[in-house]
Structures are given as structure tokens and as C-alpha cells.
Amino acid sequence: MISGDRNQMRQVFFEAWRKHQAGEAMEPLEKMISSVITQHPEYHAMLNDRERFLVQEFHAEGGESNPFLHMAMHISLLEQISTDRPLGISELYRDLCRRSGETHTVEHQLMECLGRMLWEAQSANRMPDEQAYLDCIKAL
Incomplete structure (x- = not known):
């Protein structure tokens, strides 16, 4: 799944x-x-329109979230x-998960930590800090 080709x-x-869908x-x-897709019904229509969304741009500065990035973070x-x-x-x-009872919500919380760790690493042009990532998760 790892590729430089979006x-x-x-x-x-x-x-x-x-x-x-075809079984x-x-x-x-x-x-x-x-x-992961099943847990995100808000993306089902998009994934049924390959031609349009294969090339769709998603602009964070415009308030859009990238559903492919979101799902990829779940998978990661x-x-x-x-x-x-x-x-x-x-x-x-x-x-x-035991404390929350809601795995999907917990995944989103961990994804916030993951995103922060990746952003900090990219901003500082360094490898991701796994200990900082785990510390973020422990603080949840």
C-alpha cells in the first residue's frame, strides 16, 4: 500500500x-x-464514485479533511x-478501549497523537519520536 503515487x-x-460490496x-x-471504510459511512458515496474522487483535491486550509488520509491513518x-x-x-x-468502550473513538484519539507526532517530525525534518507518541497516548 505504500506508494508515492496518490x-x-x-x-x-x-x-x-x-x-x-460485491462479496x-x-x-x-x-x-x-x-x-475501516465500513466504520465510515460518510465516505461510502465517495468510494462509489471512483472517477470523480480518484483525482479530487482536498484542501485543509479550506476546512476540508482528506478522507483517504483519515482512513490511511486508521490503517496505520x-x-x-x-x-x-x-x-x-x-x-x-x-x-x-476497556475504559471507553468505544474502539472507534479511541482510534480517533490515538490518530490525533499520531498526526501530531508526524507533523512535528516533518516540521523539524527528523525521524518521528516514538516516545513522545506513546507519552501522548498515555496522557489520554
Whole structure:
């Protein structure tokens, strides 16, 4: 799924959703993607309009959020949790889910920490600080 080509990455989302709706067999990553999409009904119409949204620009400065980035962050987070990388994130996630009872909300909270860590790393032109990321999650 990692690619520098935005349209190629978006195609993965469109194809996973198409397969999900058609009841076709899917690879594990496609299953994860379709699971994330299922949790976001606000994106279903968009994912049914490949031609338009494959090239759609989303401008944060105009108040638009990028649904592909949002879903990709969910997937990144789920991958981190499944591999426990950074070390300890799985336990923190499970603890927050137990306390909250709402996994999707917890994922959004962790995504805020993830986004902050990535923004800080990019702004400082350095590697992401995993300890700062975990500290942010612990503070939730």
C-alpha cells in the first residue's frame, strides 16, 4: 500500500470497497481497508464514485479533511496495534478501549497523537519520536 503515487494508493481503497460490496474474496489488507471504510459511512458515496474522487483535491486550509488520509491513518494505527510497534501501543490501546468502550473513538484519539507526532517530525525534518507518541497516548 505504500506508494508515492496518490492515485495508485487511492485505487487500493476503491478496489477494496468494490470487492467488499460485491462479496468477492479479499486479501488481508483489503479486509482491513473495507473494515475501516465500513466504520465510515460518510465516505461510502465517495468510494462509489471512483472517477470523480480518484483525482479530487482536498484542501485543509479550506476546512476540508482528506478522507483517504483519515482512513490511511486508521490503517496505520491498526498495523501498529497488531505488531505492537512502537512497543507498548497495543496494551495502551486495549486499556483505553476497556475504559471507553468505544474502539472507534479511541482510534480517533490515538490518530490525533499520531498526526501530531508526524507533523512535528516533518516540521523539524527528523525521524518521528516514538516516545513522545506513546507519552501522548498515555496522557489520554
